[in-house]
Amino acid sequence: MFRKLLSLEEARQVIWERFKPKPLGIEEITLLESCGRILAQDVTAQIDIPPFDRSTVDGYAVRARDTFGAEENRPITLKVSGTVQIGELPRITVRKKEAAEIVTGAPLPKGADAIIMIEQTEKNADTVQIYGAVPKNENIMKAGVDMKKGETVLKPAELLGSREVGVLAALGTTRVKVYTVPKVAVLSTGPELIEPGRRLSPGKIYDINAYSISIAVQESGGKPIYLGVFPDHLTDLAKGLKHAIGCADIVVTSGGVSVGPKDIMPKALNSIGKPGVIISGIAIKPGKPTTVAMVHEKLVFSLPGHPTSALLVFHLLVGPIIQRMAGRPHEEDSVVRAVAATRIFSAKGRKTFVMVRLKREKSKRTMAEPVSGGDSGAIMTLAGANGFVEIPQNTQFVDAGEQVQVHLLGKTNK
Amino acid sequence: MFRKLLSLEEARQVIWERFKPKPLGIEEITLLESCGRILAQDVTAQIDIPPFDRSTVDGYAVRARDTFGAEENRPITLKVSGTVQIGELPRITVRKKEAAEIVTGAPLPKGADAIIMIEQTEKNADTVQIYGAVPKNENIMKAGVDMKKGETVLKPAELLGSREVGVLAALGTTRVKVYTVPKVAVLSTGPELIEPGRRLSPGKIYDINAYSISIAVQESGGKPIYLGVFPDHLTDLAKGLKHAIGCADIVVTSGGVSVGPKDIMPKALNSIGKPGVIISGIAIKPGKPTTVAMVHEKLVFSLPGHPTSALLVFHLLVGPIIQRMAGRPHEEDSVVRAVAATRIFSAKGRKTFVMVRLKREKSKRTMAEPVSGGDSGAIMTLAGANGFVEIPQNTQFVDAGEQVQVHLLGKTNK
Numbered sequence: 004m005f006r007k008l009l010s011l012e013e014a015r016q017v018i019w020e021r022f023k024p025k026p027l028g029i030e031e032i033t034l035l036e037s038c039g040r041i042l043a044q045d046v047t048a049q050i051d052i053p054p055f056d057r058s059t060v061d062g063y064a065v066r067a068r069d070t071f072g073a074e075e076n077r078p079i080t081l082k083v084s085g086t087v088q089i090g091e092l093p094r095i096t097v098r099k100k101e102a103a104e105i106v107t108g109a110p111l112p113k114g115a116d117a118i119i120m121i122e123q124t125e126k127n128a129d130t131v132q133i134y135g136a137v138p139k140n141e142n143i144m145k146a147g148v149d150m151k152k153g154e155t156v157l158k159p160a161e162l163l164g165s166r167e168v169g170v171l172a173a174l175g176t177t178r179v180k181v182y183t184v185p186k187v188a189v190l191s192t193g194p195e196l197i198e199p200g201r202r203l204s205p206g207k208i209y210d211i212n213a214y215s216i217s218i219a220v221q222e223s224g225g226k227p228i229y230l231g232v233f234p235d236h237l238t239d240l241a242k243g244l245k246h247a248i249g250c251a252d253i254v255v256t257s258g259g260v261s262v263g264p265k266d267i268m269p270k271a272l273n274s275i276g277k278p279g280v281i282i283s284g285i286a287i288k289p290g291k292p293t294t295v296a297m298v299h300e301k302l303v304f305s306l307p308g309h310p311t312s313a314l315l316v317f318h319l320l321v322g323p324i325i326q327r328m329a330g331r332p333h334e335e336d337s338v339v340r341a342v343a344a345t346r347i348f349s350a351k352g353r354k355t356f357v358m359v360r361l362k363r364e365k366s367k368r369t370m371a372e373p374v375s376g377g378d379s380g381a382i383m384t385l386a387g388a389n390g391f392v393e394i395p396q397n398t399q400f401v402d403a404g405e406q407v408q409v410h411l412l413g414k415t416n417k
Numbered sequence: 418m419f420r421k422l423l424s425l426e427e428a429r430q431v432i433w434e435r436f437k438p439k440p441l442g443i444e445e446i447t448l449l450e451s452c453g454r455i456l457a458q459d460v461t462a463q464i465d466i467p468p469f470d471r472s473t474v475d476g477y478a479v480r481a482r483d484t485f486g487a488e489e490n491r492p493i494t495l496k497v498s499g500t501v502q503i504g505e506l507p508r509i510t511v512r513k514k515e516a517a518e519i520v521t522g523a524p525l526p527k528g529a530d531a532i533i534m535i536e537q538t539e540k541n542a543d544t545v546q547i548y549g550a551v552p553k554n555e556n557i558m559k560a561g562v563d564m565k566k567g568e569t570v571l572k573p574a575e576l577l578g579s580r581e582v583g584v585l586a587a588l589g590t591t592r593v594k595v596y597t598v599p600k601v602a603v604l605s606t607g608p609e610l611i612e613p614g615r616r617l618s619p620g621k622i623y624d625i626n627a628y629s630i631s632i633a634v635q636e637s638g639g640k641p642i643y644l645g646v647f648p649d650h651l652t653d654l655a656k657g658l659k660h661a662i663g664c665a666d667i668v669v670t671s672g673g674v675s676v677g678p679k680d681i682m683p684k685a686l687n688s689i690g691k692p693g694v695i696i697s698g699i700a701i702k703p704g705k706p707t708t709v710a711m712v713h714e715k716l717v718f719s720l721p722g723h724p725t726s727a728l729l730v731f732h733l734l735v736g737p738i739i740q741r742m743a744g745r746p747h748e749e750d751s752v753v754r755a756v757a758a759t760r761i762f763s764a765k766g767r768k769t770f771v772m773v774r775l776k777r778e779k780s781k782r783t784m785a786e787p788v789s790g791g792d793s794g795a796i797m798t799l800a801g802a803n804g805f806v807e808i809p810q811n812t813q814f815v816d817a818g819e820q821v822q823v824h825l826l827g828k829t830n831k
Contacts, residue, residue, distance in 0.1 A: 034613070034628050035643055038635040052796070053622055090608035091620040108609045108722070110620050149795040156797060165636060166800040166826070169629030169724055173622075173796045177614035194504035195522045199448070200591035206505040206524050208467055208587075214448050215583030221452040222579060229449055308522070310583055381563040382466075382587045383570060386580040412580070 008286040010396065011319065011354055017282055018295060018320065022302050026330035027252055028183040034171055037163045040181040041224075041330040046157035051147035052173050056111040058087075060142045063102035063124055063131055064115035067139040078125070078132040087112050102131050111143055118142035149173070160332055182330030187220045188251035189213050190230040192240060192268065193258040193308055198231045211310045211382055212257040216317055220255070223322040224329035235259070240271040248275070248301050252328060255321055258308035260292040268305045272296040286396065288350035290316040311385045315356055318412070336410040339390075341371035347401045349394040358388040359409055371409050388412060422700040424810065425733065425768050431696055432709060432734065436716050440744035441666055442597040448585055451577045454595040455638075455744040460571035465561035466587050470525040472501075474556045477516035477538055477545055478529035481553040492539070492546040501526050516545050525557055532556035563587070574746055596744030601634045602665035603627050604644040606654060606682060607672040607722055612645045625724045625796055626671040630731055634669070637736040638743035649673070654685040662689070662715050666742060669735055672722035674706040682719045686710040700810065702764035704730040725799045729770055732826070750824040753804075755785035761815045763808040772802040773823055785823050802826060 009017065029043040058064065064087060073079040081102040085095040093112035097103050102119075103112050111118075117137040125132040150156050156170055163181070171179055189212075196210040197203055210232050217227035228251050233243045240259075247254045259268035273279035276298035285293045289312035294305040304321050306313040323333060341361055349355035359371040371392055374384040390411040394401055401407055423431065443457040472478065478501060487493040495516040499509040507526035511517050516533075517526050525532070531551040539546040564570050570584055577595070585593055603626075610624040611617055624646050631641035642665050647657045654673075661668045673682035687693035690712035699707045703726035708719040718735050720727040737747060755775055763769035773785040785806055788798040804825040808815055815821055 035631055035641065038632045050617065054617065055620065057622075088608075089620075090610075091618075093620075108607065108622075144795070149797050157800075163632075165629045165633040165728055166796070166802075168632045169625045169728070169796045170800050172613045172625045172628035173724075175611075175613045175615075175617060175623045193522065194502075196504075197589075199586045199589045201589070203464065203468065203589060204505075206469065206503075206507075208471075208522075209589045211583045211586045214586035215579045217449055218452045218577075218582045219579040227449065310587075314579055314583070381558075382580070382583045383563050386571075386584050388580075 008284045008291070008353075009282060010286050014282050014285045014293075014295070015320065018302070018324065021281060021297060022324070024302075024324045024327040026182040027185055027328055029180050030183050031178050031180050034168050034177055034179060037168060037179050037181060040163050040179075041159075042157055042161040042163055042167070042179065043159050043182045043330060044180040045155050045159065046171060046174070046176075046179075048150040048152050048154045048156055048174055050174065051152045052150040053144055053146055053148070055092075055146050057144045058105045058107060058109050058111060058118045058142060059144050060118055060120045061106045062119050062121045062142065063133075064097055064105045064112050064118055065102045065133070065137070066097060066099065066115060067117040067137055067141065069100055070117070070119060070133050070136045073133045073136050075134050078134045080130050080132055083126065083129050083131050102133070116140065116143075160330060162331070184224065184226045185253060185325055185328040186228055186251040187225040187325060188228045188230055188247035188254045189217045189220060189256075190233050190243065190247060190254075191257050191308075192233045192235055194235040196232045196258070212306070212308065212313045215310060215314055215382075216255055216257065216306075219314060219317050219322065220325060223325040224331050225253075225325040235267065237267050237271055237274070240267060241274045244271055244298075244303070245275050248298055248303070251301075253301060253321075253325065254303040255306065255317065256303065257306040257313045260294045260305045260307060266292075269294055269296075272298065272303060272305065285316075286353045287316075287319075288353040288355045290319070290356075291353065293320070295320075310382045311358065314385065315358075315391065319356075338408045338410055339369065341369040341407055341409050343392070343401045343403055343405050343407050344370040344372040346403050347373055347392060347394065347407075349396075349398055349400060352396065354396045355394040356391045357394065358385060358391050359407075360387055361389045361409060371407050422698045422705065422767075423696060424700050428696050428699045428707075428709070429734065432716070432738070435695060435711060436738070438716075438738045438741040440596040441599055441742055443594050444597050445592050445594050448582050448591055448593060451582060451593050451595060454577050454593075455573075456571055456575040456577055456581070456593065457573050457596045457744060458594040459569050459573065460585060460588070460590075460593075462564040462566055462568045462570055462588055464588065465566045466564040467558055467560055467562070469506075469560050471558045472519045472521055472523050472525060472532045472556060473558050474532055474534045475520050476532050476534040476536075476556065477547075478511055478519045478526050478532055479516045479547070479551070480511060480513065480529060481531040481551055481555065483514055483516075484531070484533060484547050484550045487547045487550050489548050492548045494544050494546055497540065497543050497545050516547070530554065530557075574744060576745070598638065598640045599667060599739055599742040600642055600665040601639040601739060602642045602644055602661035602668045603631045603634060603670075604647050604657065604661060604668075605671050605722075606647045606649055608649040610646045610672070626720070626722065626727045629724060629728055629796075630669055630671065630720075633728060633731050633736065634739060637739040638745050639667075639739040649681065651681050651685055651688070654681060655688045658685055658712075658717065659689050662712055662717070665715075667715060667739065668717040669720065669731065670717065671720040671727045674708045674719045674721060680706075683708055683710075686712065686717060686719065699730075700767045701730075701733075702767040702769045704733070704770075705767065707734070709734075724796045725772065728799065729772075729805065733770075750804075752822045752824055753783065755783040755821055755823050757806070757815045757817055757819050757821050758784040758786040760817050761787055761806065761808065761821075763810075763812055763814060766810065768810045769808040770805045771808065772799060772805050773821075774801055775803045775823060785821050
């Protein structure tokens with residue numbers, strides 16, 4: 004019971020070195036399904052974008068030199084030789100002292116090398132007055148200026164949003180290769196637990212973790228496989244864990260890992276495959292009993308049963324692994340600076356995480372106020388927190404008024 | 418052509434006053450589907466959480482006064498009267514000078530009023546040595562301390578994430594009422610446009626906007642109905658718009674709204690219902706031709722055809738309306754401070770938005786560098802931008818080295 008625990012950093016190192024998380028596979032989906040997915044291919048332009056020189060304004064296609072010398076008070080007259088139709092190749096050629104009507108987006112006709120905006124012209128029957136000079140290439144978007152044929156325009160690991168999908172659409176693409184979403188089996192154990200939706204019997208409480216962790220899996224880019232509450236019996240639990248490992252890429256359990264006589268999770272994990280438990284306790288508070296196993300090359304995270312501890316350890320250890328397996332770049336926590344509202348004590352010899360609620364003071368300082376009951380597993384206090392403060396292993400406390408970094412807990416509208 | 422345009426603020430006011438966007442409806446879904454959805458109900462605790470006084474540690478349930486005076490060197494001996502089973506109501510009562518074995522989460526047995534941690538005890542046959550005193554209520558989580566029966570624990574407009582779903586699960590809930598997702602019809606017009614996935618014919622380009630706007634709709638909390646490219650013919654377009662209005666809660670079109678002779682969108686909008694066009698041009702650059710109509714009490718936003726302009730105006734005007742219809746609280750843009758890398762000019766008499774890319778200098782300053790071609794509709798430059806700088810209507814330019822606020826363009830991993 005007094006063995007040396009791994010530090011959080013050591014635990015991370017053991018997990019990443021033994022498991023080496025990486026994207027699991029690639030699937031092809033349609034652009035409309037791709038919002039928020041992670042690109043798994045190079046996207047190379049197969050055509051120039053735009054495919055031809057285009058006008059960027061409504062006006063007249065001209066030979067630039069024909070406009071030289073034109074001024075507001077001294078217009079130059081050109082002959083209107085025709086109209087460039089948008090959406091087809093121009094059938095006309097602009098000759099010396101000629102101009103062709105053109106609209107935004109239409110291809111530049113042969114002979115022309117500039118467009119003069121309609122606002123700088125005045126049309127009279129079959130001629131047009133030009134009230135200003137335009138240099139060569141004015142108001143023209145050259146072929147290939149947006150994307151050059153052969154150019155790599157998007158690379159793997161890009162998060163697909165409106166702009167990236169716009170790039171794919173511009174190239175005529177309607178399907179895209181993305182990383183598959185890792186499947187994460189989620190289950191709870193504990194003889195006191197009843198699954199939500201069932202009748203609560205005396206002495207029991209509703210299981211929180213299988214649901215809250217399933218949602219945390221989605222927030223990390225994984226797909227949860229909700230397996231609910233498992234029996235607290237070694238053979239049954241081992242059977243259940245085998246099933247979980249079989250149907251998912253990674254397994255997250257909660258409960259059954261503290262020091263009590265009934266905590267059978269480590270036994271069950273060791274019974275189903277090699278190497279079994281690779282981490283047994285971490286020097287953090289809360290989260291000390293956290294157990295990690297590898298079975299049939301798959302990771303099993305066994306988190307403590309307290310809802311706050313479970314979600315915190317998920318955030319610290321499990322989320323980054325799921326993100327990596329989903330092909331997502333590592334997301335640093337959003338951190339805000341605040342001032343400790345009270346003295347915050349750490350747990351001896353353990354890195355301590357304290358849930359806090361941010362409050363804006365009149366003085367414009369942001370105060371970090373520890374939420375009470377955070378380590379007793381209360382879910383309401385957790386729901387009321389904005390983030391957590393980390394106190395290093397060898398710091399006894401953070402004093403009231405000291406500056407702290409608050410790691411924000413996901414997106415929130417509080 | 419020289420009429421006074423509405424300012425962006427005036428346009429916003431006209432839209433919100435005439436349309437009054439609000440959530441459209443409520444649907445009930447399962448907790449596992451609820452990640453990222455918006456709560457549409459009060460959640461009231463129907464039970465105390467926890468439902469009974471629980472032990473928060475492994476140890477012995479005792480009468481606190483029996484432990485008074487116990488010290489490390491002067492233990493007190495109590496009789497072990499039995500074991501409290503977890504997950505059921507205790508059948509034993511703790512009497513004077515007695516202790517009952519208990520594990521974390523088990524209900525407090527009658528008679529006991531404190532728990533002493535196992536670490537502070539030593540068991541011998543049917544007695545236990547107590548090496549410290551515990552005050553009343555020590556290591557007990559009282560019934561209702563997390564949530565009190567009758568208490569409102571979550572309110573409408575809450576974004577559902579792991580913690581909020583945890584609160585719902587704790588109450589035994591498996592279904593939750595959320596706001597319905599607004600349906601947004603998205604279509605493009607332009608005789609030069611070909612839908613991605615088809616063969617590109619000479620003089621044509623692939624439509625970007627129907628895809629990029631569909632994804633922007635999803636990013637704002639809406640469900641896009643992708644309708645693709647519409648014919649550039651008044652009767653057909655009017656028919657298409659009627660269909661769009663019929664199948665969606667709001668319609669977003671792009672193209673067909675600049676000053677060219679072929680721009681038929683306003684005509685089509687006025688032909689299908691009252692009041693028709695309510696905004697015709699806004700004093701912004703890019704985005705000046707933006708047209709807004711109301712038809713059969715539904716909003717139609719007609720954005721310019723340039724992909725950059727279309728996405729910018731979507732961000733400024735359309736996104737907030739969709740968010741409101743989805744029941745989401747208004748999300749302010751994330752803004753970072755940077756220094757203009759070059760002089761940035763504004764357009765005379767219009768609020769100007771300039772796409773920029775952020776660059777971290779060695780001096781740790783963050784520079785905002787305008788991306789070239791941003792207003793010529795290039796999609797690559799837009800994809801390469803991190804955000805935009807807003808230059809007020811009456812400011813001629815922002816000088817190189819001046820501080821600017823950069824509005825970040827959505828979540829990005831660049």
